[in-house]
Amino acid sequence: MYRFEEICGNAGLVAHLQGALRRKKTSHAYLFLGGEGMGKRQLARTFAMCLECEAQQTEPCGQCSSCRAFLVGSHPDIVTVRPSKKTLGVDDIREQILEDVKLKQYRYPYKIYIVEQADTMTVQAQNALLKTLEEPPAYAVFLLLAQRLENFLPTVLSRTVVLKLRPLPEQTVADYLCRKKLVPQEKAGVLAAYAQGSIGRALSLMEEEGFAAMRQEVLDKLERLPRAPLSEVLLWAREWEVYKNDLRFLDIISLWYRDVLVAKRLGDGSKLIQQDKQRELFAAAGSSVAALAKGAAAVEEARRALAANGNFRLTLEVMLMKLKENETL
Ligand SMILES: [Zn+2]
Structure with missing residues (x-):
């Protein structure tokens, strides 16, 4: 389920993204920063869906051809970039982004690259990407997902809007588990205590x-x-x-x-x-x-x-x- 209203906590980031969508002033590159299971992927994917949605609102409609294509994993203009080895090397960036971004989007407003584990990019890879980040085609949007900021070159960071996800309060995690009827209340408290503010971590512990x-x-x-x-x-x-x-x-x-x-x-x-x-x-x-x-x-x-x-x-x-x-x- 991809909706901003479904995202727990991080209200400031959600407001920022929805504000940019409303004013049609979105940036070409964002860096979603946060620990494992904290929801950066869900945030980035919801944002990507909104950008491409035919309704052009601050929530994805979930019904149009773009939303439906995304939900079944076959969106032609939203590309997920993953490391082919342990790190995202220069070949990955070249093959999965630089070659591809030359081609215009297929049928939706943007061509969006969701880059998984972007903080594993080698220095060479970051330098290869830099030129495109500096002068991106009008249709290109880059959503980088990362756990650590220190692995990025300052030149790359200066070209992206950094959105830092914060750990959720324990109670918020517990409430989420209860609301979704995933575990009984007393159990939810225990899981939340070990989850370090991350719903994803609570789910994997469960x-x-x-x-x-x-x-x-x-x-x-x-x-x-x-x-x-x-x-x-x-x-x-x-x-x-x-x-x-x-x-x-x-x-x-x-x-x-x-x-x-x-x-x-x-x-x-x-x-x-x-x-x-x-x-x-x-x-x-x-x-x-x-x-x-x-x-x-x-x-x-x-x-x-x-x-x-x-x-x-x-x-x-x-x-x-x-x-x-x-x-x-
Ligand atoms: Zn839609």
């Missing part, structure tokens, strides 16, 4: 936490597999229905089989296994290499079946039955 809980739950069950009766094992298919939209739980299972298999093949997998108490237990359960390989194959079969829209619970029951059978090999 994601990581969910993943860690899922991993633990799945590994606990795998560890029980040799001892649990088949009737119990089959019930797991129903419990795992909560992961229906997150098939990473299959990755957890297949990685487990792969790791234990590697440890077995090496003969002495003690070092590998020591790091993970559960794997130690599992390896000690005495599964043969053949059984482990069959287990891994059963997981892949399940993955294929689910990709082909197979019934979730049935597919998992078949997989679990095979995993359980293997234990007795």
